[in-house]
Amino acid sequence: MKLTGIILVAGEGTRLRPLTYTLPKPIIPLMGKPLVVRLIEDLKSVGVNEFHVVIGHLGFLFRQVLGDGASIGVKVNYVEQRERLGIAHAIHRAIEEGANGQLIVYLGDNYFQGGVSNFVKVFMENEYDVFIVLTRHRDPTRFGNAVISDGRVVKLIEKPKEPPPNSYVVTGVYMFSDPDDVERAFKSLKPSARGEYEITELIQWFIDNGRRVSYTVTNGWWKDMGTPQDMLDLMYLMLDETKPRIEGEVKGEVNGRVIIEEGAVIEGVVHGPAYIGRGSLVGRDTVIEHYVDVEANVSINGGSISRSLILDNVRLELGKARVVDSIIGPSTRIRLSNGVNRLIIGEGNIIENI
The missing domain is CATH 3.90.550.10 (Spore Coat Polysaccharide Biosynthesis Protein SpsA; Chain A)
Known part of the structure; x- marks a missing residue:
């Protein structure tokens, strides 16, 4: 049949x-x-x-x-x-x-x-x-x-x-x-x-x-x-089942169950479970904490990120800021200086908090 x-x-x-x-x-x-x-x-x-x-x-x-x-x-x-x-x-x-x-x-x-x-x-x-x-x-x-x-x-x-x-x-x-x-x-x-x-x-x-x-x-x-919390929960569950795989370039430090896709560059620190998509850059002053999904062609400089989903083509300048429990829509530009930030943001936004 x-x-x-x-x-x-x-x-x-x-x-x-x-x-x-x-x-x-x-x-x-x-x-x-x-x-x-x-x-x-x-x-x-x-x-x-x-x-x-x-x-x-x-x-x-x-x-x-x-x-x-x-x-x-x-x-x-x-x-x-x-x-x-x-x-x-x-x-x-x-x-x-x-x-x-x-x-x-x-x-x-x-x-x-x-x-x-x-x-x-x-x-x-x-x-x-x-x-x-x-x-x-x-x-x-x-x-x-x-x-x-x-x-x-x-x-x-x-x-x-x-x-x-x-x-x-x-x-x-x-x-x-x-x-x-x-x-x-x-x-x-x-x-x-x-x-x-x-x-x-x-x-x-x-x-x-x-x-x-x-x-x-x-x-x-x-x-x-x-x-949004359901989406983050699903991401956590999927990351819990990841097996480490590194196909990108690691110049910094990677710990635990982490997937680094081809074309991604890690200059900072990534703690698993985490996913770093194709063509993404984790800058040298950046710490990716546990349960983070960074999709394709994302650039992150400074700061730290925990329990968050970062979608395609996002640019983050985080200074000493920490981003937690967040979903950042594609093609968004964010500049922060400090503090703990929770953000649910749609596509193509610009946020500056200097």
């Missing part, structure tokens, strides 16, 4: 502003690669070669990054979701535009430790009508909840104010064996109170109609990249 990937990236990412005014969150690179590329490569590893990418906000940027998919070795089709009418509607739009076979739906701002390939294999081997991946979460009110009884999914609830006891959170990957059934389910839906066609209600149709709806509970970590 043919496997088709549906990647949902139409959202505006409002909780990640100002970054997402010009850069959709699935395109933001972590350790040298946009998240959406990582998701596609993950599904490619289990035989998904055709993708329908559902775009909306700044959709042209996905076309620029992914093209027709040839650079990744897959075929990418684009589907527009002009109105934000929910996940179920986005899946419906993909089917309208030709998505067929067994559908692997992946939210473009989700990431799983070790990827989802093992989940897809379980789905395929057991011929389920629907397969979902569940987990526990400290704040289940942010997500759909699944009620499990006797090893079966009996009810799904979208963002409950009072989560049912012992319920699980529904993560951002959904698998369907028959697109025609998905369309039957979608036609039965009405918009929720927030004006969206909910994925939980779509899957509930399958439960109510006696279809084989099954699940697994992931043992690894899972991140939904909604807020």
Whole structure:
């Protein structure tokens, strides 16, 4: 049976502003690669070669990054979701535009430790009508909840104010064996109170109609990249799993698990876990502390940086300043003199605090 990937990236990412005014969150690179590329490569590893990418906000940027998919070795089709009418509607739009076979739906701002390939294999081997991946979460009110009884999914609830006891959170990957059934389910839906066609209600149709709806509970970590802190947390988790690799030039000092990409130059000090991207310069008076991701063509002179993500083409003149818990948008110029600074900055800004 043919496997088709549906990647949902139409959202505006409002909780990640100002970054997402010009850069959709699935395109933001972590350790040298946009998240959406990582998701596609993950599904490619289990035989998904055709993708329908559902775009909306700044959709042209996905076309620029992914093209027709040839650079990744897959075929990418684009589907527009002009109105934000929910996940179920986005899946419906993909089917309208030709998505067929067994559908692997992946939210473009989700990431799983070790990827989802093992989940897809379980789905395929057991011929389920629907397969979902569940987990526990400290704040289940942010997500759909699944009620499990006797090893079966009996009810799904979208963002409950009072989560049912012992319920699980529904993560951002959904698998369907028959697109025609998905369309039957979608036609039965009405918009929720927030004006969206909910994925939980779509899957509930399958439960109510006696279809084989099954699940697994992931043992690894899972991140939904909604807020700046979520993005930093994902970066920390990914850096925790790095293996040291040095392909750039080290004139200064590198300690611990550090990746130095080709063309990067380290004149100062880098403490791992850390990532220094292609063509970036860490100046001789600079200290990169733990959990820092410096993307491509960044220049840093002076100061120190800890627990931060620095995106492409940033220029930092830090003097004796310390930057912590920060996300610096691409092509930004910052000049600081001292103090401890926490910055969440979008693309192309200029900040001077002398």
